[in-house]
Amino acid sequence: MKVCLLPLLILLITGAACAQSSHLDKVYRQYNGGNSQLSIDPGILLNVSFSSKKISLLHCIIIDGKKNPNAAGEFRDLEHAVAADHFEEWFSIRKGKGRVAAYSLDGPGDQKDLVCLLVGEDDGGLFFHLRGHFTAADRARIEAALQQQDSQ
Amino acid sequence: MKRIITIALMVIAFANLHAQDDAISRFFGKYLDDSRFTVVSVSPRMFRLMSKIQWDSIPSDLKQTVTRLQSFRIVSTETTPYTFYKEAYAAIDKKEYEELITVRENKDDFRFMIRATGNTIHELLMIAVDKDGFTLMCFVGDIDLDKISRLAADLDIKGMENLKNAKRK
Numbered sequence: 311m312k313v314c315l316l317p318l319l320i321l322l323i324t325g326a327a328c329a330q331s332s333h334l335d336k337v338y339r340q341y342n343g344g345n346s347q348l349s350i351d352p353g354i355l356l357n358v359s360f361s362s363k364k365i366s367l368l369h370c371i372i373i374d375g376k377k378n379p380n381a382a383g384e385f386r387d388l389e390h391a392v393a394a395d396h397f398e399e400w401f402s403i404r405k406g407k408g409r410v411a412a413y414s415l416d417g418p419g420d421q422k423d424l425v426c427l428l429v430g431e432d433d434g435g436l437f438f439h440l441r442g443h444f445t446a447a448d449r450a451r452i453e454a455a456l457q458q459q460d461s462q
Numbered sequence: 463m464k465r466i467i468t469i470a471l472m473v474i475a476f477a478n479l480h481a482q483d484d485a486i487s488r489f490f491g492k493y494l495d496d497s498r499f500t501v502v503s504v505s506p507r508m509f510r511l512m513s514k515i516q517w518d519s520i521p522s523d524l525k526q527t528v529t530r531l532q533s534f535r536i537v538s539t540e541t542t543p544y545t546f547y548k549e550a551y552a553a554i555d556k557k558e559y560e561e562l563i564t565v566r567e568n569k570d571d572f573r574f575m576i577r578a579t580g581n582t583i584h585e586l587l588m589i590a591v592d593k594d595g596f597t598l599m600c601f602v603g604d605i606d607l608d609k610i611s612r613l614a615a616d617l618d619i620k621g622m623e624n625l626k627n628a629k630r631k
């Protein structure tokens with residue numbers, strides 16, 4: 311029994327680690343014209359993968375709610391994907407249909423994912439996903455810059 | 463077998479830790495996605511991040527107050543405020559939440575309730591109603607009433623001025 315339990319636990323942990331960002335990636339693949347007929351005409355999709363050491367990935371999706379009748383559904387899919395990928399919420403503010411939220415996910419090593427979502431009353435809005443590799447020294451530099459700005 | 467039971471107990475304990483939500487999600491959770499309500503939510507992660515930053519312009523005692531907070535949430539609506547107030551007040555478990563202050567004027571009502579163990583306050587709940595709206599606000603963490611009232615005054619949160627001179631019995 312002991313012999314079975316340990317490999318099972320290792321398998322579960324490995325599976326959970328490999329599953330990171332898979333739901334969001336699936337949504338991005340739809341936008342990139344994978345196996346879906348999802349139209350992105352009214353919006354702008356900026357999808358950049360950087361080769362820099364710090365920022366490794368950037369996705370920015372802007373959807374015009376007046377031109378895209380399914381804008382609300384698309385933002386809902388993105389929010390579900392964020393939740394399914396176990397992003398941790400920083401804060402959220404919602405009034406009526408409009409909302410603002412920020413999330414983050416700690417990846418393997420020094421990898422961090424940051425997601426920001428802004429949706430207006432007309433269901434249009436912006437979704438922003440940044441993945442970077444920030445070491446403790448980088449974080450200290452960011453904190454120092456924030457403190458410097460605060461003291462000025 | 464003992465090991466399996468230990469692991470099972472650990473999983474249950476971990477699940478329970480995550481289940482310890484604030485009063486808003488426990489008693490009023492169904493309205494969190496309702497478009498009639500305005501919802502502001504600051505998560506434990508945000509408070510952890512704030513505690514790491516050395517803001518120079520914030521007084522040290524206020525900074526300490528913020529670092530001891532775990533989460534903060536406001537739910538408010540202008541739609542049928544008195545109906546929602548009645549529903550929310552009835553839903554709160556009075557055995558668990560001790561009433562701290564009640565301010566009543568005609569139909570308007572402000573109540574502050576706390577969940578505490580001994581001298582430590584874990585949760586402060588404000589439930590308020592007037593003709594303009596209904597508000598439910600919740601702080602979770604290690605709470606100092608005096609400092610929370612200062613923080614709330616700085617944030618200009620309506621009704622929190624009533625907390626200024628609150629003392630537990």
